[in-house]
Amino acid sequence: MTETHNAEDRISFLCGLRAVRSFRPEPVPQDVVDDVLEVARWSGSAGNKQPWEILVIRDPETLGALADVEGYAGHLAGAPLGIVLAMAGERPEQAAYDEGRLTERIMLAAWAHGVGSGIGWIVGSGREAARELLKIPSGRMVRTAISLGYPDETARRPRSRAGQAHKPLSEIVHEEQYDRNPG
Amino acid sequence: MTETHNAEDRISFLCGLRAVRSFRPEPVPQDVVDDVLEVARWSGSAGNKQPWEILVIRDPETLGALADVEGYAGHLAGAPLGIVLAMAGERPEQAAYDEGRLTERIMLAAWAHGVGSGIGWIVGSGREAARELLKIPSGRMVRTAISLGYPDETARRPRSRAGQAHKPLSEIVHEEQYDRNPG
Numbered sequence: 001m002t003e004t005h006n007a008e009d010r011i012s013f014l015c016g017l018r019a020v021r022s023f024r025p026e027p028v029p030q031d032v033v034d035d036v037l038e039v040a041r042w043s044g045s046a047g048n049k050q051p052w053e054i055l056v057i058r059d060p061e062t063l064g065a066l067a068d069v070e071g072y073a074g075h076l077a078g079a080p081l082g083i084v085l086a087m088a089g090e091r092p093e094q095a096a097y098d099e100g101r102l103t104e105r106i107m108l109a110a111w112a113h114g115v116g117s118g119i120g121w122i123v124g125s126g127r128e129a130a131r132e133l134l135k136i137p138s139g140r141m142v143r144t145a146i147s148l149g150y151p152d153e154t155a156r157r158p159r160s161r162a163g164q165a166h167k168p169l170s171e172i173v174h175e176e177q178y179d180r181n182p183g
Numbered sequence: 184m185t186e187t188h189n190a191e192d193r194i195s196f197l198c199g200l201r202a203v204r205s206f207r208p209e210p211v212p213q214d215v216v217d218d219v220l221e222v223a224r225w226s227g228s229a230g231n232k233q234p235w236e237i238l239v240i241r242d243p244e245t246l247g248a249l250a251d252v253e254g255y256a257g258h259l260a261g262a263p264l265g266i267v268l269a270m271a272g273e274r275p276e277q278a279a280y281d282e283g284r285l286t287e288r289i290m291l292a293a294w295a296h297g298v299g300s301g302i303g304w305i306v307g308s309g310r311e312a313a314r315e316l317l318k319i320p321s322g323r324m325v326r327t328a329i330s331l332g333y334p335d336e337t338a339r340r341p342r343s344r345a346g347q348a349h350k351p352l353s354e355i356v357h358e359e360q361y362d363r364n365p366g
Contacts (some may be wrong), residue, residue, distance in 0.1 A: 003297075006192065007218075010295035013193055014222045014288060035190075037356055039197045042268070043348050044290075046304065051351050053230065053355045062359065086361070091281050094304075097327075100283025105197060107227075108291070112193035114186075121277075136361040144280075166224050167233050173220055174238045177243065178319040 002099035017108060020116025023149030027058070027082045028054035036083070036148075045098040046087035049087035052102055055134055057081070062133065066120070066145055069129040073120025073172045082120075084134060089141040103144055116151040119144060200291060203299025206332030210241070215296045219266070221332075222292035228281040234271035235285055238317055240264070240299035241320045247314065249303070249328055254313040256303025262330035265303075267313065269323040276322060286327055299334040302327060 033056060040054055057063055058081055064085070067077035076082050083106060087095045094165045122130050124144045130142045174180060203364070213323060216239060224236060240246060241264055250260035259265050270278045290300045303312050305326045313325045357363060 006260045007295045007297075009189065009197055011218045011222060011292060012195065012296065013294055015225045015232075017225070017227070035194045037352055038192060041352055041355065042200070044200070044202055044287075044302075048349075050355070051354050053357060055359070055361065057359055058240040059359055070230050076319055093275065096279035097286075100280040100285075101281075101287040103280075104284040104287040109194060109197055112190045112197065114190075119227075134360050136288065137222075166231075169220055169224055172224065172233070172236050174236060176238070176240055176242055177317050178236075 009150060013112070014108070017111050018116070019118045020149075020151045021147065022152040022155035023079050023147070024152050025151060026114055027078060028110075028148055028150075032110065033081070033117055035113065036106055036109040039105050040102060043098075043102045043105050045101070046094050047099075049088075051090075051095055051098060053086040053136075053140070055084040055085060055086065055136075057134075062146075065133055066130060069122060069133070070124045070126030071120065071122035071143075073122055073126075073145045073147075075118050076120050076145055076147045079149045081148040083146045083148060084130065085132075085144040085146075086131075086136045086140040086142055089139060092141070093150065095141060099144055103146065106146060109147050114150065115148055116145050117148045119146055147181040189198030196295070197291070200294050201299070202301045203329065203332075204301040204336045205335040205338035206262050206299065206330070207335050208263060209237065211293075211298055211331055211333075215293065215298055216264070216307070218296065219289055219292040221284060222288050226281075226285045226288050228284070229277050232271075232281075234273075234281060236269040236319075238265075238267040238269065239317075240267060240317075244273075246330075248316055249313060251303060252316070252341055253307045254303065254305035254326075255328075256305055256309075256328045258301050259303050259328055259330045262332045264274060265332040266329045266331065267317060267325060268327040268329075269319045269325055270316075274322070282327055286329065289329060293331050297333065298331055300329050300331045302329055
């Protein structure tokens, strides 16, 4: 395989990632989990602080309880696997940025194996509730719970609903300065 | 190429991304820039709001001026290309998270073509200065300036300095609950 082919494959792989929130029941194989964690481990972070810990959760009871805390993580209840991020919370803005980078890598590593994922965003009292449920020490920020599993194609919602569309490049790209658009 | 080989290639590609801050002078080809922007366009975001605009900057004078604003973007001065993110700033925590996801994808898309990148984090008065320099309307948050180019191997710093190492999985992974580590 030539380098050009590799680049093409990688770009279409990156473009192809979608949020998945309905899963088939079969478990995510351990070697896939191992790859996801290895990719997570190599994530970049500000000052290389790696301000994260990662909880791998398969117990349906725990996943169901997480789905019920305040936030948007209801899809965890139907997922065979959940990954919860516990972030060191000293600089909230920087931590949220690093957490976004880490999340994207976890989703991509799963997708490399055909495993779909969706972000459950925990808000308000749900953060404390999730922390207590998982026995995470205080001082950590718990706001991201990612559900993972093989996509349930039968449950897939149509892709091209207006609200789901992605903006054209002409709406988001500027050349050299904000007031100049491409072409 | 089998699916397994594809998965292996993608995982090693994801693991292989490193921050690059020294660049060879040759420009980043337009087809690489096009792929980077296309991957950026397909980034996921909370509520699919896509709260971003992207500035593509090649003018060395502009890059030099950006390198001088308050923050950690000095490496832009030596880069043939800069990408600056302008985020809609209504919900700062969510915006920083989405910005991290977008940044990681931009870096990976460049890396798919062998183009390295490094994050320049703009802080304090640098955000306003960068906004004015690039004529970005007020109300947008400007804190990420990514420098891109082919890595200058001769300038590469040794990789395994203690401070640059990544933590072992045993330090960051917990199974089911925080107080249980992988067996």
